[in-house]
Amino acid sequence: SGPGTMEDCLQPGRQLVAAGYIVYILSIITTAFITCIAPIASYNYGAKLYKRVMSVIKVGVVQSSAVIAAVVILIYIFVRPVVGFFTGPDPVLLDATVAVLQVFMMLAVLGNVSQITSGYFLAVESNGLAILNGISRMTIFAIPLLFIMPKFFGLKGIWMAQPGADGLSFILAVICLFAEYKRLKKLDETAE
DSSP states (O other), rough: OOSSHHHHHHHHHHHHHHHHHHHHHHHHHHHHHHHHHHHHHHHHHHHHHOOHHHEEEEEHHHHHHHHHHHHHHHHHTHHHHHHHHHSSSSSHHHHHHHHHHHHHTTTTTHHHHHHHHHHHHHTTOOHHHHHHHHHIIIIIIIHHHHHHHHHHHHHHHHHHHHHHHHHHHHHHHHHHHHHHHHHHHHHHHHOO
């Protein structure tokens, strides 16, 4: 027998498998970028080549965001076959999971920036900022939003918590990166 009504399918447990695998794929991409930029940032920071460090940050954020955006767009385009791979042929479950996944991944590109920022700060031994950015997306913002959003949006609020956390973690990352750019510019000026 099938899962029942559309409301039954909107229960969070039904879509976790598909969303979990897709988030895992996006995390692998982000981790690959962090693994690439961290040693470059670390070396140039240690060598006091601050302009290069600023360039590494920019390249890391822009390129990783472009790749994540491309993957998310592909998933949006082929959402039904991708979701169907995880959910099977049940049309009600497929429709519900597609609707949920499209909300869940809405701001994934922005959430990527907080993870890249965390990797950068870890590379230059700013451990506090690395931890702050590293846990902001899933812990600092997502967990509270899981309790807050359903009060305003009902069951859909559970799925809206992740895009909200992605947006808030992005804002935090931008603030941290802006302050870091100012600091690196000062260090570059005094190094000359």
